[in-house]
Amino acid sequence: QVQLVESGGGVVQPGRSLRLSCAASGFTFSNYGLHWVRQAPGKGLEWVALISYDGSYKYYADSVKGRFTISRDNSKNTLYLQMNSLRAEDTAVYYCAKDYGSGSGWPHSSYFDLWGRGTLVTVSS
Amino acid sequence: EIVLTQSPDFQSVTPKEKVTITCRASQSIGSSLHWYQQKPDQSPKLLIKYASQSISGVPSRFSGSGSGTDFTLTINSLEAEDAAAYYCHQSSSLPITFGQGTRLEIK
Numbered sequence: 001q002v003q004l005v006e007s008g009g010g011v012v013q014p015g016r017s018l019r020l021s022c023a024a025s026g027f028t029f030s031n032y033g034l035h036w037v038r039q040a041p042g043k044g045l046e047w048v049a050l051i052s053y054d055g056s057y058k059y060y061a062d063s064v065k066g067r068f069t070i071s072r073d074n075s076k077n078t079l080y081l082q083m084n085s086l087r088a089e090d091t092a093v094y095y096c097a098k099d100y101g102s103g104s105g106w107p108h109s110s111y112f113d114l115w116g117r118g119t120l121v122t123v124s125s
Numbered sequence: 126e127i128v129l130t131q132s133p134d135f136q137s138v139t140p141k142e143k144v145t146i147t148c149r150a151s152q153s154i155g156s157s158l159h160w161y162q163q164k165p166d167q168s169p170k171l172l173i174k175y176a177s178q179s180i181s182g183v184p185s186r187f188s189g190s191g192s193g194t195d196f197t198l199t200i201n202s203l204e205a206e207d208a209a210a211y212y213c214h215q216s217s218s219l220p221i222t223f224g225q226g227t228r229l230e231i232k
Contacts, residue, residue, distance in 0.1 A: 045163075113171055115169055
């Protein structure tokens, strides 16, 4: 079954850290670029980060640059998002999404043809 | 950063009506524009890729057009199940951006 399944969300205090995971199945994980996209409660979609098929290229939204780190383990078919120095405005459902392309070479992205169901991160004291 | 502006933000429509949602880019993006549908409590689903290319399994009443800076998603003969939020997304350059979304309510 072709799917992405996120985990690791929860309630965390401001300034603390959290690591999200996204487990993939049903396709050749190591061939594709992957993204994290978030959605604050009642709001629209906000792209967070991109990683190329082999992990050699990464790009971040300004809102998370320097605080979040995207990574992947192709031997485990898993994508990660390490989130440090969390803020209230990071509260959102975090989705992982599969890119149609490899994520290498300009423009490093295409359309998102597979999405997970999301994991909720709540940053609150 | 390329800004995508959708209109309208919200529309209340009746079944069988024809709906048009527009997405305007702040600079030319060629045809690197994609459309997604998000129903309540669900993840987004790809509807149209590269401005006008159809997606297998998506009903034929959904179509897209446009290039450069102006794009349109058209839903012909709206059905009740089309109640959702619709987002455009550009992959022309990083950072990736989405439109703010258009919410469709079925009367």
